[in-house]
Amino acid sequence: MEENSAMAVINTNLTSLASQQNLKKSQSSLATSMERLSSGLRINSAKDDAAGQGIANRMQANINAHSTIARGINDGISLMQTAEGGLDSINEMLQRGRELAVQAATGTLSDSDRTAIQNEFIQIREQIDYISKNTEAFGKTPLAPLPPEAPADQLGSVQSIRNIDPKIGQSQSSGLIPLGFIPADAQSFQMTIDSFSQNDDIQVFTRDGKHLIGTHPSAGSAWSSTTNPSESVQSVTELENKVFTESNGFSSGANYDDSFLLDGATFFDTANPQSISYNGINLTYSGDGNALGSNVETLKIDNITEPLFVMVVGEGVFKIDQFEWRDAPTPALSPISEPVNIVTGASVGDSVKTITIEPSPSDSETLGVAGVNLSQQASASDALSLFDQAIKKIDGYRSQYGALTNRFEGAIENHRQQEISMSAAQSRIQDADYAVETASMVKAQILQQAGTSVLAQANQIPQNVLSLLS
Incomplete structure (x- = not known):
């Protein structure tokens, strides 16, 4: 006889348990639908769609990057627009300066007329420098001078005077290799030598070959070494070949x-030495006293504006009795122009991409008009080419900014479009479809109501067993 599987029981109401399970499912579906409808998102946690959540999160990072990059590029455009405004003002100053140069070059003007013109140009030059140093945006000064180069410690194989041992009071050989070079940040250099009755002379040269202190190479014994004939010089050509070498630090x-x-x-006079000025440098020299029986030579250099090579050449042996200088004080901080990097790409997984806004130094020194002199007819004529070159440089800066602005505007449009496209793609993955979710919610609500009703009836089934006991 087959056993009946539909037993009448009280302890375990299988129908109620099945109804409860289905009710829980409909409750979960209803909760999910309501969560999505209330948040607007299909993915509210990783359990909703683990892969989709990761993809959408990366997309959000890219969307944020596109928006931020567009703002940064706009800041770069604002920086360039500020700089171009300053350049426009400087261009007007240069045009006026050139006009003054043309006027000063006219032969009908008197010296007092040209002095008045020069005084006006001085004001123009100061205004150019003011605009250059005070045109500022986002803490940047794109028109200011470039950072000063740090003085070199070595030129060719020649060391700075800071790094050499002058062997004070010791005998040493003269020769065609510089003792050292005086850097542009030194001050009040002083040197005294004793040539021991031999014709050994101090010589001072600039890097490009200007002879400032000493004796001409045709002076005979001053450039003739008795101890080492290969160290002798008898002509300018020989001096250039033996001394003006890159190993010696010359250009x-x-x-x-x-x-x-x-x-x-x-001449020779240690009590009343003679002086010259070159490029703002003041040099004071006692002259060569050998012809008068004196072995001592003195040299003093102030306001050093470029590297100077110091040599002692001649018949053989000398000693240094004085060799000293002071370091120039640290200059006051002033605005400088530096490259500005603008981020143009920062997608997830890629390296940061940038475009550099190069500096456009527009001070009078960089533009080459700082030394313009309109007080003389000849120098006024020469100044015309300097103004032409300065105006050409300003035009180049403005052209650079204009081209870069157009490029940046194109980059902004590209990022905006990418942001829109990426947002649409992210929406398709992450956002809730209200038509689908509303239908799911209605379905879940109906199942919820039906499940509740059925569960109530299923809970009444055990009561039917009571009829068997009556």
Whole structure:
């Protein structure tokens, strides 16, 4: 006889348990639908769609990057617009300066007329420098001078005077290799030598070959070594070949120039030395006293504005009795222009991409008009080419900013479009479809109501067993 599987029981109401399970499912579905409808998101936690949640999160990072990059590029455009406004003002100043140069070059003007013109140009030059240093945006000064270069410690194989041992009071050999070079940040350099009755002379040169202090290479014994004939010089050509070498720190193609030479062979007086000025540098020299029986030479250099090579050449042996200087005080901080990197790409997984806004230094020194002199007719004529070059440089800066602004505007449009496209793609993955979710909610609500009703009836089934006991 087959056992009946539909037993009449009280302890375990299988129908009620099945109804409860289905009711829980409909409750969960209803809760999910209501959560999605209330948040607007299909994915509210990783359990909803683990892969989709990761993809949507990466998309959100890219969307944020596109928006932020667009704002940063707009800041770059604002920086360039500020700089171009300053350049426009400087261009007007240069145009006026050129107009003054044309006026000063006219032969009908008197010296007092040109002095008045020069005074006006001085005001123009100061205004150019003011605009250059005070045109500022986002803490940047794009028109200010470039950072000053740190003075070198070595030129060729020649060391700065800071790094050499002058061997004070010791005998040493003269020669065609500089003792050292005086850097542009040194001050009040002083040197005294004793040539021991031999004709050994101090020589001072610039890097490009200008002979400032000493004796001309045609002076005979001053450039003739008795102990080492290979160290002798008898002509300008020989001096250029033996002294003006890159190993000695001189510029490539340096040529001998004695137009500024304070020639020691023509005078000697340690009590009243003679002085010259070159490029703002003041040099004071006692001259060569060998012809008068004196072995001592003194040299003093103030306001050093460029590297100077110091040599002692001659018949053989000398000693240094004084060799000292002071370091220039640290200059006051002033605005400088530096490159500005603008981020143009920062997608997830990629390296940061940037475009550099190059500096456009527009101070009078960089533009080449700081030394313009309109007080003389000849120098006024020469100034025209300087103004032309300065205006050309300003035009180049403005052209650079204009091209870069157009590029940045195109980049902004591209990022905006990418942000829109990426947002649409993210929406398809992450956002809730209200038509679908509303239908799911209605379905879950109906199942909820039906499940509740059925569960109530299922809970009444055990009571039917009581009829068997009556």
